[in-house]
Amino acid sequence: MNSSVKRIDLDRDCIHVVFLGLPNIPGGAAKIFGALCEQGVSVDMITQNTMRGGRSDLSFLIHRDRLEEVIPICREVSDSVNAQGVSFATEVAAITVRLEAGSAETPQVLAKMFSTLAGAGVNVEIINSTLSGSEGAAVVCIVSLTRAEEGLKALREAFEVNP
Amino acid sequence: MNPERTQPLFSLKVPATTANLGSGFDTLGMALTLYNIFSVSRLLPEGEFACDVSGEGMDELQDAKSNMVISSYLRACREWSLPPRGFHLEGCNAVPLNRGLGSSSTAVVAGVVLAGLIAGKEIPEAELLRVTTLIEGHPDNVVPCFLGGMTVSCWDGTKLRYVKLPALPDDLCVVAAVPDFQVHTEDARKILPESVPFKDAVFNVSHASLLCAAWAMGRWDLLRVGMDDRLHQSHRARLFPGGEEILTRIRQHPDCLATAISGSGPTMIAIVKGPAGQLSSEMCRIFTAGGVASHFFVLNSSQSGTVVERGQV
Secondary structure: OHHHEEEEEEEOOEEEEEEEEEEOOOOHHHHHHHHHHHOOOOOEEEEEOOOOOOEEEEEEEEEHHHHHHHHHHHHHHHHHOOOOEEEEEOOEEEEEEEEOOOOOOHHHHHHHHHHHHHHOOOOEEEEEEEOOOOOOOEEEEEEEHHHHHHHHHHHHHHHOOOO | OOOOOOOOOEEEEEEEEEEOOOOOOOOEEEEEEEEEEEEEEEEEOOOOEEEEEEEOOOOOOOOOOOOHHHHHHHHHHHHOOOOOOEEEEEEEEOOOOOOOOOHHHHHHHHHHHHHHHHHOOOOOHHHHHHHHHHHHOOOOOHHHHHHOOEEEEEEOOOOEEEEEOOOOOOOEEEEEEEEOOOOOHHHHHHOOOOOOOHHHHHHHHHHHHHHHHHHHHOOHHHHHHHOOOOOOHHHHHHHOOOHHHHHHHHHHOOOEEEEEEOOOOOOEEEEEEOOOHHHHHHHHHHHHHOOOOEEEEEEOEOOOOOEEEEOOO
16 A cells, blocks of 8 residues: 555645635635735635635635735735735645555545544644646645644655655 | 625624733733624524624634623623623634633623614713723723724723824734634733732833833834833743743844733734734744744734624614
């Protein structure tokens, strides 16, 4: 089973941005990503949660180098879309587990991956996955930097993958 | 989008607050541009309540019997001899719970404001703030939470006096670094000394006075000194990892005008002129070094305070 995992990497250059309590009306996401696009800011791992009360949280990742530009953009857009606030987490990291293309063992890898992280005391804040494609599957977990190294070490040991 | 969703009867947008600001223990507080939203979706018979909470505290605050918006509403109804009509409450919370950003004050203010709204009774501002302070026990969160802006409050246990200071200029912002750590109110109270040396009392009177005068006159260069404190911060900063280091190290940053513990912690605030990203990241790095995860907000002073929207009753 371990042979299907190609690589496990840790990326410390991501920042997690969360728009809190975005009203569920058309146009909110368009304003946010339109404003970021105007400044040439790339985003990754866009997630919108379902909440009650007609509001939801929308989050995404940016590169650490763009933080100073992104903060004023997000503050301005947060006001204009009537969000409840916008938060930034700079002390996070992305752990990416890459599988061989066409691997039939993805469910087993996922189960082992998350039980390994749990066993290492690593809380996963966001999960994103690409489970098909010619490049193979990839699962990305955003975790706190306080536990990221422990999570990386535990996964590499569990899947017997060298750095 | 939920096309089935109906317009609430009342919707309240209630700001977070940072209080106990440096030398202004139990006195100075500021409303921030981070909000909880409380809505009344329908009225219920007297004494019947239901609530639905999402966001911060959604696991802890669902029980209507212990929900602070509802208990504050009932207390205000008793104070003003109003019939305690029941209601269905929806809370969308963005203010971190038990982190020193006034989440409980948003609930107290919402409950007291709802008492007047639901009874259709106009409550004078001073009386509304007296009752919120009576419930909260101190005025420095509830007063700015309702009025907005930076406020100076004086509460003798019976009478409340307050002044709203000029707005923080647009080129200044407030960074609130929020660790994933809770300081228990009991611990925060117990760690404070029963009495303080006379010279420390004088130190705080002079620095709090300087802080208020500097704020009123726009002398932002004096905030750093004006926020110096000898009553509470040095004690409470020891209750959570990184507190002491942020107080001493971040204030040396060239863009930082002042640092303080927000409320009784563990959130730390910095008033910043210029780009806030590097300084905010440094605050969170200090929490990480202490083994605690964190995130931050970059906020303005909320000048509007609590805003009420009325639907079709």
